[in-house]
Amino acid sequence: MAAEQKQKLEQQLWNIANTLRGKMDADDFRDYILGFIFYKYLSTKMDLYANTILQPDGLTFSQVEGHPDEALLLEELKQLAIDKLGFFLEPSELFSELARRGNAGGKNNFILGDLAKVLTHIEQSTMGYESEEDFGNLFSDLDLTSHKLGKSENDKNELIVKVLTHLDEIDFDLENTDSDVLGDAYEYLIGQFASGAGKKAGEFYTPQQVSSVLAQLVTVGKDKLKSVYDPTCGSGSLLLRVAKEVKDVSEFYGQEMNPTTYNLCRMNMIMHDVHYKRFDIKNEDTLERPQHIDQRFEAIVANPPFSANWSASPLFMTDERFSAYGKLAPSSKADFAFVQHMVHQLDDNGTMAIVLPHGVLFRGGAEGHIRKYLIEDKNYLDAVIGLPANIFYGTSIPTCILVLKKTRQNPDDVLFIDASQHFDKVKTQNVLLEEHIAKIITTYKNRTPEDKYSHIANLTMIAENDYNLNIPRYVDTFEAEARIDINAIALEIKTLDQQIATTDKTIADFCAELNIVTPF
Structure with a gap:
């Protein structure tokens, strides 16, 4: 079930990410969508934690604002949240609240200014606390004033409201503490952006198979x-x-x-x-x-x-x-x-x-x-x-x-593994499948020599090679060419010549019947 849930969430998030595709290049819309998902994650964590703290008082987080003891409650919640979560958000700053205000009455209500303030406040809430370095400038790449979001402020706002509204409809299921479906889906998105980023992908992502x-x-x-x-x-x-x-x-x-x-x-x-x-x-x-x-x-x-x-x-x-x-x-x-x-x-x-x-x-x-x-x-x-x-x-x-x-448990030798020919081809990329990875790890664990795959070289052998570690020096992957039977080939050529002669005669007979010149 978790696998189905993960796949569904990945597809939902990727579909929302594509809302921004065409508006900007991959690097930019990656930063926006991942940033907004992260903002929703923080909001959901804050809401769940605050509701747990307030439950004995018969309150929910949304009821704090406007409560007679609002200031006291918010200050107490802030101190607890900063220690537990590392950050603090007020009820009016939650993702769901911004999304609701942006789409209230089915209209495109202006929230860009409020959203910018909330993202800044998340970072500011950590200042002077142990988590300050971990949360500082986290949203610096979410430039809500960028022309990449739209030509006018209304265009920018319309796009952002659309993205937030779609994201708000997704249940991140953070109450399920035994599951890391959201974390895996986030990793999936990073991988999807990397696969389309070409050379620049190496700056931020190692393929899961290699990891x-x-x-x-x-x-x-x-x-x-x-x-x-x-x-x-x-x-x-x-x-x-x-x-x-x-x-x-x-x-x-x-x-x-x-x-x-x-x-x-x-x-x-x-x-x-x-x-x-x-x-x-x-x-x-x-x-x-x-x-x-x-x-x-x-x-x-x-x-x-x-x-x-x-x-x-x-x-x-x-x-x-x-x-x-x-x-x-x-x-x-x-x-x-x-x-x-x-x-x-x-x-x-x-x-x-x-x-x-x-x-x-x-x-x-x-x-x-x-x-x-x-x-x-x-x-x-x-x-x-x-x-x-x-x-x-x-x-x-x-x-x-x-x-x-x-x-080292084996100080007298070095294990060489040649896994270069063990892969599957997916489109234009070579991929290590589970069985390829398992073979590498099993061979490393057991230090098993295998013909044309692995070899245990003692230090003397490596010294004799002048510490050159080029793998073919230690793992012989040479494939002998099949023996050629000259007599069989000669017989095959002779048979082909006979067949050609027979075919030529048939063509010549047809040409004679048609009274045309033979082409040979």
Whole structure:
């Protein structure tokens, strides 16, 4: 039933999102629709919580305004809500109330000004409290004055009222605390926007299939995690996916450079009912200005931008994340800089899994030097997994996953898995199905060698390959060509010649009967 409910909600939300399609480009209408859904979510949470608190007094939240003790009740509710929910809304500021006023009497009543004030007040309600950073500027991308919503103020208002009215008709079913249907539907919408965003999708979304592989890799043998961290967290899909693989994650940490995506990540966390006290997401450049540098994490996952530029400033040679290696990742390829950063933040009992372009496996120079240090000096590399090409939005290049641990159960070897040929094709995209993911994880758990799929290479073999990790050096995927029977082919050619001669004679006879020239 939950699956049907989820599918229905996803379709409803996507249909409403399409109300904005054609009015603006995908990035813009993504920000508006996700922002409005988030506003309704906060309103519903506030209403449910306030009604629970007021129930012993025989009151509902809607009855507070106009009550003789209105000021006292609102102040008490605010203090309780700020601690429990992290924010506060008054009854007149609830989503349902704005939608009702906008559509009262079947007319397009002007609510844009009130809506802007409400969104600002949500953020202001947290100022001076522990949740301030988690809710600050969350609605900064919802510009209600933008010409993209319409040419005139009435046009803008009409569109917004239409969207709010449709959203108001949907039951988010937040009373059902055992279900995360809304959170999953929100994630679905983010994925839908990513699938149509081309290259830009990589800035905020990791495909669920890849998230699933990474999440399962870092949770092998664990049903609880003290902490999970993503240094390039985007919309937070990877962090949330890790939480689905275990019974409990105590704390979520992430860093995201893009302000819009940073807002999306915080909304996504809250929409999945992750309490504001349990997540710490920062808006900064991870390599240049790390925000959690003194902390260590039990699980780390990342899908950083492939071969991104970074400063590679010589000053980083004194940075404890990089100094021990003796060399920095090239300024034009930050891949190993992200690896070094993650290794530094990995706890002694932790596991990290990072998606990278294949070049990290074999490129020389500084990258070869760093690769050798990680294997020979530290012995942190646990597995190398080759993924199919064309499974990420916006790029068709083949990618790989590096799994690293500071305390390895198999310190004498490295597991290589070549999953590059195990996928299904859906339209123009390659997709990992459940069976493909299960095969990767089972092979990693059991460290099972399999002909043309996986191989366990000892450290001596890797050293003999000069620490080149290119997967074909370890997993032989060579397919011998079928033997050719020359005599059979010669006989086949002879038979064809005879058939041609017979056909030519038949054609010549027809031509003679018709008294025309034979064409050969």
